[in-house]
Amino acid sequence: MLARLxxxxxxxxxxxxxxxxxxxxxxxxxxxxxxxxxxxxxxxxIGLVLLTVAIFIYDISNHLPYQFGLIEDFAVxxxxxxxxxxxxxxxxxxxxIIRYHKKMLELDQEPKLSKILKIIIxxxxxxxxxxxxxxxxxxxxxxxxxxxxxxxxxIFRLFKFFRYTKSLNSFFKVLSDKKFEFExxxxxxxxxxxxxxxxxxxxxxxxxxxxxxxYMDAIYWSIITISTVGYGDITPVTMMGKIVTAxxxxxxxxxxxxxxxxxxxxLSQKIDIIKxxxxxxxxxxxxxxxxxxxxxxxxxxxxxDLHKDQKRFIVVDINKENIAxxxxxxxxxxxxxxxNYAIINSxxxxxxxxxxxxxxxxxxxxLSILLTIKAQEKNLDVIVRANSYNNIKKFKIAKADHVIxxxxxxxxxxxxxxxxxxKFDAIDNILIQESDFTIDGIDILEGSSFIGxxxxxxxxxxxxxxxxxxxxxxxxxxxxxxxxxxxxxxxANDTLIVVGKVEYINKIGNEIRRQFA
Amino acid sequence: MKKVVIFGYTKSGxxxxxxxxxxxxxxxxxxxxxxxxxxxxxxxxxxxxTTLDDDxxxxxxxxxxxxxxxxxxxxxxxxxxxxxxxxxxxDKNLKILTEIKKMEDEKKMILxxxxxxxxxxxxxxxxxxxxxxxxxxxxxxxxxxxxxxKISIIELEVRKGSLYDGKNFKNINLSSSNDLILLGLxxxxxxxxxxxxxxxxxxxxxxxxxxxxxGSKKNLKKFKIEVDTIK
Numbered sequence: 001m002l003a004r005l006x007x008x009x010x011x012x013x014x015x016x017x018x019x020x021x022x023x024x025x026x027x028x029x030x031x032x033x034x035x036x037x038x039x040x041x042x043x044x045x046i047g048l049v050l051l052t053v054a055i056f057i058y059d060i061s062n063h064l065p066y067q068f069g070l071i072e073d074f075a076v077x078x079x080x081x082x083x084x085x086x087x088x089x090x091x092x093x094x095x096x097i098i099r100y101h102k103k104m105l106e107l108d109q110e111p112k113l114s115k116i117l118k119i120i121i122x123x124x125x126x127x128x129x130x131x132x133x134x135x136x137x138x139x140x141x142x143x144x145x146x147x148x149x150x151x152x153x154x155i156f157r158l159f160k161f162f163r164y165t166k167s168l169n170s171f172f173k174v175l176s177d178k179k180f181e182f183e184x185x186x187x188x189x190x191x192x193x194x195x196x197x198x199x200x201x202x203x204x205x206x207x208x209x210x211x212x213x214x215y216m217d218a219i220y221w222s223i224i225t226i227s228t229v230g231y232g233d234i235t236p237v238t239m240m241g242k243i244v245t246a247x248x249x250x251x252x253x254x255x256x257x258x259x260x261x262x263x264x265x266x267l268s269q270k271i272d273i274i275k276x277x278x279x280x281x282x283x284x285x286x287x288x289x290x291x292x293x294x295x296x297x298x299x300x301x302x303x304x305d306l307h308k309d310q311k312r313f314i315v316v317d318i319n320k321e322n323i324a325x326x327x328x329x330x331x332x333x334x335x336x337x338x339x340n341y342a343i344i345n346s347x348x349x350x351x352x353x354x355x356x357x358x359x360x361x362x363x364x365x366x367l368s369i370l371l372t373i374k375a376q377e378k379n380l381d382v383i384v385r386a387n388s389y390n391n392i393k394k395f396k397i398a399k400a401d402h403v404i405x406x407x408x409x410x411x412x413x414x415x416x417x418x419x420x421x422x423k424f425d426a427i428d429n430i431l432i433q434e435s436d437f438t439i440d441g442i443d444i445l446e447g448s449s450f451i452g453x454x455x456x457x458x459x460x461x462x463x464x465x466x467x468x469x470x471x472x473x474x475x476x477x478x479x480x481x482x483x484x485x486x487x488x489x490x491x492a493n494d495t496l497i498v499v500g501k502v503e504y505i506n507k508i509g510n511e512i513r514r515q516f517a
Numbered sequence: 518m519k520k521v522v523i524f525g526y527t528k529s530g531x532x533x534x535x536x537x538x539x540x541x542x543x544x545x546x547x548x549x550x551x552x553x554x555x556x557x558x559x560x561x562x563x564x565x566x567t568t569l570d571d572d573x574x575x576x577x578x579x580x581x582x583x584x585x586x587x588x589x590x591x592x593x594x595x596x597x598x599x600x601x602x603x604x605x606x607x608d609k610n611l612k613i614l615t616e617i618k619k620m621e622d623e624k625k626m627i628l629x630x631x632x633x634x635x636x637x638x639x640x641x642x643x644x645x646x647x648x649x650x651x652x653x654x655x656x657x658x659x660x661x662x663x664x665x666x667k668i669s670i671i672e673l674e675v676r677k678g679s680l681y682d683g684k685n686f687k688n689i690n691l692s693s694s695n696d697l698i699l700l701g702l703x704x705x706x707x708x709x710x711x712x713x714x715x716x717x718x719x720x721x722x723x724x725x726x727x728x729x730x731x732g733s734k735k736n737l738k739k740f741k742i743e744v745d746t747i748k
Contacts, residue, residue: 290649297618301642309650357645383648385641389532402648402655406641410590411532413635414614415540416672418521418586437701437713439657464717468698468731469668476660481668481733482692497657499700499713 003113010094048075090127135159174270197222226252287352294360295322355381446492465500525591526553586612605630677724697732
């Protein structure tokens with residue numbers, strides 16, 4: 001009974017627009033990395049943390065008027081809202097319940113309450129136990145009076161910064177990759193401290209040394225010595241103690257050196273990846289991104305042109321030297337193997353990508369990249385470079401939107417140079433220059449009132465637009481060159497290929513489309 | 518008959534040979550790599566192997582005699598430079614087009630005597646750039662290149678005294694008289710700017726301008742004779 005109630009409530013929420021809108025808003029505010037609101041909220045949180053911690057420190061030795069307590073209250077309410085909001089948006093339980101219900105329906109079984117509760121609890125517990133959520137909670141708890149002792153935890157609010165500083169996060173991630181080394185180091189350190197302090201305690205703890213009165217003193221001495229700090233408040237007095245100290249200083253030095261080298265090593269190994277992740281995150285924020293795969297000579301020239309045009313693009317290449325060049329130029333870049341699905345996924349599918357240009361010198365690689373993209377996103381524009389004439393066809397079969405075969409164009413330009421008839425590819429250079437004029441297609445849409453009328457009726461002559469050709473029903477094979485102005489009658493889906501002023505061509509196109517508005 | 522020499526049966530050289538195969542040219546391929554020479558022979562061209570250590574080879578080929586144009590398309594930049602320089606030394610009027618790998622080499626090749634340089638990388642990049650920047654025009658040009666055998670495009674230089682010398686755009690109507698379409702004029706000598714043809718624009722054709730005309734091969738041939746006729 002209760003199970004049914006929960007399920008129907010899940011369906012109700014799923015169909016409720018206001019619920020979704022509010023949840024979407026909260027998500028945008030707190031967690032959506034693409035939302036602009038989030039950055040304002042982040043700044044607010046950081047400001048509140050700094051302010052409350054500053055008040056806390058000042059308040060230790062000075063007494064502030066009660067108004068400052070209001071700031072604390074406000075900060076805490078924001079923190080509570082933040083925690084609850086994150087708790088709420090951390091998982092879409094309604095969807096999980098609906099999915100579970102669907103599955104049960106397919107299996108023809110009654111949904112079980114225990115199972116539903118398990119789904120809910122599992123998801124929410126996972127959030128509560130996540131390190132960031134714990135930090136958030138620690139920032140709130142000291143306000144509760146019985147926990148006043150925990151006032152010192154207020155300082156933990158500073159940990160909230162971790163959520164906002166990606167570099168710090170990646171730094172810890174790098175260190176966690178070296179877990180094994182650190183574990184080893186830790187055990188070694190504990191072992192050394194234990195051994196040396198026990199020896200020290202045995203020889204000097206029995207009254208020889210006035211400063212060592214307990215085992216804790218020995219451990220304290222050992223840690224101060226091993227860390228090479230050496231305050232000198234406790235010094236060995238017996239011969240044996242001095243020998244142990246000498247070994248301990250040597251061992252401590254070794255451990256310190258080892259720890260330093262581990263951290264440096266890990267950082268130098270991962271620094272490129274950290275930087276790359278940062279760049280990827282930057283790319284994630286951009287819309288209408290152009291992805292250039294392959295940063296050889298052709299890619300470099302293209303990137304230069306796009307850069308001049310202030311287009312947004314990211315360069316991917318597997319070659320370290322090539323990618324370093326992209327870095328020097330200040331382009332977004334990533335050193336990665338583009339034949340890898342995961343790379344394409346994080347780069348192309350998860351970003352707002354407008355076009356992908358595949359320019360490597362390896363046709364097999366180009367084809368594999370093309371197919372990876374087209375298999376998932378049929379409508380994404382992909383321009384591919386062919387390096388061999390025989391492969392052009394293969395790229396077309398794989399549904400490349402454009403294939404560039406530079407050597408053929410080179411040949412066309414060369415042959416044009418010695419005065420033969422010219423191919424279109426060779427002439428497109430001039431046709432595409434910046435100008436008020438353009439060549440374009442005008443589509444006679446199905447259902448348009450212009451069907452049945454002729455070119456003169458469209459008013460092309462008055463606007464000085466020349467019709468070069470008509471593709472009947474949009475079909476390239478069915479092609480009429482220089483059509484007769486008052487005899488040819490438009491059919492549905494005809495495409496007119498025209499030359500004229502850009503604004504006039506747009507005007508005609510708009511006129512045709514307006515009929516459908 | 519004009520003779521054309523291709524130095525370097527590379528990717529570009531291959532494509533040039535393919536385009537020239539059916540033209541009215543005597544074609545000869547030279548290469549310093551015997552494998553490439555063999556390739557060219559298999560593809561049905563007359564090709565010869567040369568190590569280029571002697572200027573005599575250029576005379577043998579006919580540079581300075583009946584060779585009209587030389588394409589240096591080898592993969593080796595310094596060899597291209599060497600051949601360009603040597604050929605220019607022999608024949609001042611030879612048309613030399615040299616392939617470059619880096620745009621920085623353009624000046625060097627021109628100094629060596631090439632009339633024009635071309636880089637496959639910049640050609641390809643420019644093409645990709647156009648597809649990004651002007652997708653609609655690219656689409657139309659794509660369509661044209663697919664129906665290439667039905668219509669063709671031609672560049673015609675208007676010489677002094679030609680029927681079209683001094684004619685204004687307003688008075689030209691090729692579409693009804695010749696079943697051709699005049700796309701525009703290329704002002705090669707002055708600014709290399711392309712002026713689109715439009716009857717709304719008053720523009721006078723001057724000698725040296727190049728007309729870019731679209732139409733069937735047959736009509737284009739007729740029109741070429743018309744333009745070349747001197748009054």
